[in-house]
Amino acid sequence: MALARIHADVAAVRSLTEDVRELTLALTEPSTIDFCAGQYLHLLIPAPQPGQRPLKRAYSICSSPSERGRITLLANLVKGGPGSAYFFSLKAGDQVKLDGPTGQFVLDQKTARDYLFIAMGTGIAPIKSMIIHLCEQNSRRPMQLCWGLRSQRDSYYQELFHALAAEHPEFSYAPTLSQPTDGWDGLRGRVTHILPDLIHTVANLEVYLCGSQHMIADVKAILRTKGLCPIHTEKFY
Ligand SMILES: Cc1cc2nc3c(=O)[nH]c(=O)nc-3n(C[C@H](O)[C@H](O)[C@H](O)COP(=O)(O)OP(=O)(O)OC[C@H]3O[C@@H](n4cnc5c(N)ncnc54)[C@H](O)[C@@H]3O)c2cc1C
Incomplete structure (x- = not known):
């Protein structure tokens, strides 16, 4: 159509x-x-x-x-x-x-699983819409965002996500920088680097991934080592 x-x-x-x-x-x-x-x-x-x-x-x-x-x-x-x-x-x-x-990269709101959102660069776009929507709905499902960017200079929307995390206890935010400059005390490395320590089990997760096909393939491979869960993806390139 x-x-x-x-x-x-x-x-x-x-x-x-x-x-x-x-x-x-x-x-x-x-x-x-x-x-x-x-x-x-x-x-x-x-x-x-x-x-x-x-x-x-x-x-x-x-x-x-x-x-x-x-x-x-x-x-x-x-x-x-x-x-x-x-x-x-x-x-x-x-x-x-x-x-x-x-597009089919949309929230499954029928299950009760915790949301794990993983974005690389501008892959945050659809995920930002999802997170704001869930916060507006006062969703009670725990949701975590892991967003990979290059450095502090390449970072944006930080205040927005930190403010959402402060307002909504069920939302937690973990930005990670692959090339941080001095003064960064957050997570370091690509999302694929920090994910093994960030996630111990996927048993109760519903995962949404957005970025390049390489990032999606690598993240899926890491998640598979932790078990099986629904994984929704949007490949930008
Ligand atoms: C469903 C979907 C949603 C998308 N949403 C967004 C979005 O919200 N924001 C966004 O920036 N892009 C998004 N994209 C990518 C976007 O459609 C274009 O591909 C991108 O803007 C590049 O187009 P271009 O004509 O400038 O380059 P092209 O001539 O199409 O591509 C040139 C080269 O750049 C690579 N490339 C494509 N996109 C990127 C990128 N973002 N970063 C680095 N290299 C890239 C391609 O693989 C190609 O090798 C989306 C793609 C899809 C399929």
């Missing part, structure tokens, strides 16, 4: 780090959408050259489903990539077209 076409205005652009940007889109037609936390939209990329075809790139919705008329998307700059170059070229007031929402 064809996805619905969405028209939106860029309402705000935030540079979160040197190579990560967040767009806030105000939907114009339709003026609201319904989506499940974790779903994504296809952003239409105008043809780079005359005579070439327009492109589409998937971007996960980073904001909560409760914000139906204003959504945020998050992207990192990929060298030579037309999609991220377009994303980074957008300014407040620009008009964009998207198709969707779509």
